[in-house]
Amino acid sequence: MAGIDDVAKALERVPGGGIILTSIDAIADWSRGYSLxxxxxxxxxxxxxxxxxxxxxxxxxxxxxxxxxxxxxxxxxxxxxxxxxxxxxxxxxxxxxxxxxxxxxxxxxxxxxxxxxxxxxxxxxxxxxxxxxxxxxxxxxxxxxxxxxxxxxxxxxxxxxESVSPGRARTIESILPLPSDAPRGSGGDAE
Amino acid sequence: MNLNELREHLCATYPDLCPLFSVEFGDGVMQVASSGLHSAAADMKALGFDMLGMVTAVDFGEDFELIYRLRSREMRVGMIVRTRVPRGNPSVASVTDLWPAANWHEREVYDLFGITFEGHPDLRRILLPDDWVGHPLRKDYEDPGVIRRPDYL
Amino acid sequence: MTFVWGLLWGLGAVMLIAGGAVIGVWWERKVAGRIQLRLGPQQIGPAGSLQMLADVPKLLFKEDIVPDGADKPVFRYAPLAVFAPIAMAAAVIPFWAGWAPFDSTVGVLFFLAVPAIGVIGILLSAWGSHNTLSTIGGLRAAAQMISYEVPRSLSVLSIVVLAGSMRPVEIMDAWRWWWVPLTLVGFVIYFTASIAEMNRGPFDLPEAESELVAGYFADYSGFRWAIFMMGEYGAMIVASLFGAAVFLGGFRWLPGIAGFVVFIALATLVITAVMWIKWTFPRFRQDHLMTFCWTVLTPLALLQLVVAGVVSLWL
Amino acid sequence: MTEPRDTAVAPETPVPVVDDNGHLIVNIGPSHPSTHGVCRVLVELDGEIVVKAEPIIGHLHRGIEKMAENRTYLQVVPLTDRLDYVGSMYANWAYCRAVERLAGIRVPERAEYIRVIVCELQRIASHMMAIGPAGADTGATSAFMYTFWQREMVVDLFEALCGARLTYNYVRPGGVASDLPDGWIERCRAFIAQHPAAMLEIDRFLFGNVIFRARTKGIGVLDAADAVAWGATGPVARGSGMSWDLRRDDPYSVYPRFDFDVPVGSRGDAYDRARVRVYEAVESCRIIGQALDGLAEFKPGDIMAEAMPRLLAPPPGDAYDHIESARGSLGVYLVSDGSVRPYRMKVRSPAFCNLALLPLLAEGHTLSDLVVILGSLDPVFGEVDR
Known part of the structure; x- marks a missing residue:
């Protein structure tokens, strides 16, 4: 299975391919989410x-x-x-x-x-x-x-x-700042 | 038989153990030399101390103190046998032949303190991985992975 | 024409079993929930009835892992060897008066013999996984399934003796209501041995969750594992349908479409009983299982056969 | 999402599948549905018969004894919660008794009564986690749900008492953390009123089941002499007919004031070990009832020893004290050098001693019996590994 991303890119170029891809994504993500x-x-x-x-x-x-x-x-x-x-x-x-x-x-x-x-x-x-x-x-x-x-x-x-092709995954807003976002030296860590 | 009767009985039967015996916190406490540990333990077993509750050690710098807690179901008394082994050559006779229960306890002491028990059938590390370096419950154990807790007091 | 018909039926059997498994898994989760003071699936569809719509695509989209040490072709195709015989066995079930998809004169023999091939699939999967727990599970399954074939076949034989035919359609024609009390013991033996055949609790030693984690399919993921599950539920459905037909009379209780509804209801009742037993009983141990088979079930089945044979003299 | 970083974890040592004698070597664990935690058992199988079973423990060794050396006496109490996480109150109490003995603290009687009540409730909760898995190990998961329902009721009581469902930190040196809240006694009485009936149901449902009896009777027989020699305590020893209960035989706290029986098994098999726990849970209800009655004599709020210092610094010396936990005699040995931190803490864990029996008990039984035996020993790995 050489590169599902490549398949996804090729499919995007086909007319209507994007719709197929998003539908597959929608089904996959919905089913994954409800069956963890x-x-x-x-x-x-x-x-x-x-x-x-x-x-x-x-x-x-x-x-x-x-x-x-x-x-x-x-x-x-x-x-x-x-x-x-x-x-x-x-x-x-x-x-x-x-x-x-x-x-x-x-x-x-x-x-x-x-x-x-x-x-x-x-x-x-x-x-x-x-x-x-x-x-x-x-x-x-x-x-x-x-x-x-x-x-x-x-x-x-x-x-x-997420997406069946990893390259297409959307990023979601984190509800908390990631550790890398925090300004250095301002933390109250006791170390 | 309570502890005082036990003490009298001990003095009558085993005169050499008598001076080592005292009563603290409801248990009999006995301090023996590490070379005489096994024979003292065998005597205790003959006296009716049929259960070995725990074997542990304390690091006192110069030497380790080994603590054996015995229990007699019949007399309903506990007994603590202490012995000291030097840090340079921490080795003592195993009591697994008297109480099979000592098997895992001695392995644990070996694992965490590095005290070897002669005559133990299967002296390996028990809690830590086999390739672990050092014996963590020693006071001088240093591990770069340990983060020291800041001292607020 | 026969070829096309066969193809169509094959598709139909797969659809029947897949659809049955989808409903069966939901039903099982609900039954288990009721037994265990829980609710079971709730979120998708009314009372979670469409839960499998999420589970099945998810399993389809999962990565298909073939372990490094596995015997790869064996590992890959073993699930089919488990599933296919069960789909084939569904062909001889008499669904309607005078009609079974595959109307064979030796239909009962076919029904008893073909699912037994499934044990080879289980052995293949167990061996192919190259996993100690799987191997133990596969060996347990082989011993268990082959042993329980004997009482199961003997118990069905008592019906064959009464009906004087091995053709399921003819058995249904000859069926009389008083066969139910007469062959009740036979039905219980058939029911018990069938549970053992389909590796379900309390006979689920091959996949014993608390001992072998998942037994012979421990190394299967995604859709290959789903095929195993479909096979398990398919075996349950097929065995229940057949038992409900030949032992309990199936559609013969009422005429026409009502009879078919009664047939399905009887089969559902049997399936529910299988689930009920699974979620209530502890699991057998291998030697108890064998002792139970050879010293209790087999003699009882023989006795039932003798009774049926004596009665059949007056038929 | 955090990117995975390299970690200095060594790959696990590979295990040969077949040894020189042609025996199959099966690795169970460290994560396995019936090891009740993280225990690895290397099993040598001849067919299905266990030739040798070697438990490999330490997968949850968290170094609590070392950590205690760097914490004050009060700060160690939360650590003891995490030792025996199925029965946190016990480790709290055993530790507190050792500290009180070391520092010479006298605990008010009301606090002792409350301690008895919570520990007997904890015994019920803990035994529910032993009886249920005994069913689950043999495949009867539903029985586990029923016992767990009882456990949830106890956990709710504890939550009302101290706010936590699992790690209570309730028994403190000198007394208990807080007095009983309003209405708690009534809730507790309601619980102990329904509990024996629920146990009767379990007794019929699980112990009356013919398959369960066949699976557990005569399995893993431990005779009383072995139980003594291997230092087994608690229900494991009592199942073997060794009538030994610290509550009765070395009375501590206010236990001598209560009337209760010590159930003892006769055959020493997995069945007796599990059944003893059912009766013990019912006996605990009796003790709780008597303790709740006795509680009325004491002034509410008198739950902490007088003049407890903020920082305990017991005089140099050592102390050992033990209580009867749900798994056996749980002892804590403390050495003080006069500072505010213990010099050494050692936990004598009953589960550790009981688990050492596994190779002895499992030999000659089948693989299916191995998980039943392991479950009947009821190890809690927080306490085994410490």
Missing amino acids: WMMPMGTACCAMELIAASFSKFDFDRHGSIPRPDPRHTDVMVVAGTITHKMAPSVKRLWEQMPDPKWCIAMGNCAISGGIFYYDTYSVVRGVDEFLPVDVYIAGCPPRPEALQDAILRLREKVRA
């Missing part, structure tokens, strides 16, 4: 809330999100919990086993930055974005299942902007 199957990468405390999310009270099946333990069948990896140096290769391996297109939710402070385990510890990876491209971050220690629900909805918005 989770790879529950629960390692620690947040895993409890991840379990709660798909269980009776919160029931993420309502949103079409079901947990599948097999990475090959899933779309979004929810990294819930602390990732240690010993665990990180396995997480990366599982991420590589997931078929494209795939997304990653960093659930909880440990997955975002190491959280409470940021300082003084020798074995914790400080944030899963050290080795995975994270799409949605959920703060909390642990976040409530409702926060994960919000993350699924946010991710759905993000998925809608």
